[in-house]
Amino acid sequence: MLKLRLLNAVAPAYFFMATAATFVLHFCYFIPTIFPSPDTSLRGSTALHTVVFLFLMFNALGNYIMTIKYPAESANETVIPVCSPHCSDKVDAHYLLNGRHFCKLCKKVILKRDHHCFFTGNCIGNKNMRYFIMFCIYTSCTCLYSLVLGVAFLTVEYSISFENPLTFLTLLPLSTGYFFMGTVSGLQLFLVLMLYVWLGIGLVCAGFCCQQVLLVARGQTWCQMQRGELVENHNPWRNNLKDVFGTRWILGIILPVQTVEITHSFKDRSHISNVKLLYSA
Template sequence: MTGLRHILPKNAVDAASLCYALLLIHNVIILGDFVVAPWMKEHYGTTDLQILWYNIYGGFVYINVIGNMWKIMTTNTSTIGKILPTLLKPGWHYCVVCEANGPPRSYHCPTCNRCILKRDHHCMFTGKCIGYFNHRHYICLICYTWLGAMFASTYCMGFTWTMLGEFSFYNLLCFCFPLFLLLFGMLDFYTAIICLLTLVATLFWFIITILIVWHSKHIIYNMTTHERRHNIYTYNLGWRENIKHIFGSKWYVCWLFPWIQSPLPGDGMSFPTSENFESQKDQ
């Protein structure tokens, strides 16, 4: 029970966000498997083999989404368990909340209530901070969520608009505001739920596209959100080394499965700078 309390979100917003994400994922799967797939077989002659391939793709994406969420939530990326120096080293700072010295690039998270190594941001959909040891899993999570949202949106869109009928301004309102029209009795419950799930999948696809573009710069230049906002490029070691500092030594394959071991080149408390790294290469 103690371990479970450590994994679960610490506040109501994070808990609600996590439940919302899990509920959405599984409801979209139910919609696709038990509603859209039979409809496609009946109206478009989709074969069982094609449906099987859809399910294999969806299952692969699902395992990686849930697996990376789990790894984010269970990976310790804080200073807890680390031996911290009693004397303040150059580049370190003192955290008045933790009452301990914090390594470079670490920051205290008020939600997690601890200092996070190479803190990027707090992810409310997992209830955990994204830091040095789980950054890889966060990047994989948003990429696989993008693949899932894209597939769900395109997979369900045809069925949704068949239910709504021909394109019109009224049907567009039904698609964009299904709960509002349901509340006023202008749309039945079943159609409203179908529209809502398809709409949310489409919106997630768009939002996560922006997230991937935003975080791609963090990967390429080996920076955090704080460093990006302050134009700090101190830790830019070149794109190949930067990728290794997020995805580890097996960066070329670890994205396939969240449980593939890919050791990171550091301990999260000291980082090579671009100046030091270039000096080492010249020697």
């Protein structure tokens, strides 16, 4: 549990540091180097790249904030349940009833809990799933877009050709070796490290987002899948997606705004009085 709490504090700090580094590299190195000439023909390209980057960054940070602003806990359930010694749940949460969990890290009862996101420091559930999915999408796009600009920067600034795929694969070990030999500066090594960070985060967020969309379409959560529970969902997949993304889903794709009205089903309200009851699998 101590490791989980430490990760819960380190992950958001890592996210903000990577975001700040991406912002500085883009405006202080990438744009001035890739588009150095003040010619009129290049001003449009410079403005286009700047607008695209700011749009992706704005939506990534906006949905990140919305994920935290609209947590998935139940405000009516304030009693902290005690876990049974025979509880078979994971170490970070106790399963109660009807998709409700008590998260040990958040210390709150979570409605329709999917998982605990360490980068946001809270649980993902019925209220903030849409913002979390859009956060993953825009974070992936921002990282992959920064990766492309970073490769273009290395090509223009240091005449490195990436036609051979082995060039990128060997870039980090060679840069590390040259750094200890004194032929590569710390800034150059940091830029190479950021290329791999962008690639890793971009691919992980893209894959995780695809998984979450599939679970939402099936009307299932990650916790239910890990517990081996088969959900009998008679709603079509379009209705399941509408429940998460709302009717104004197009607006939610463009801007980090609230598109789903937060309501609690009768089933969730009817079990508020049973918060002290534990489910033993």
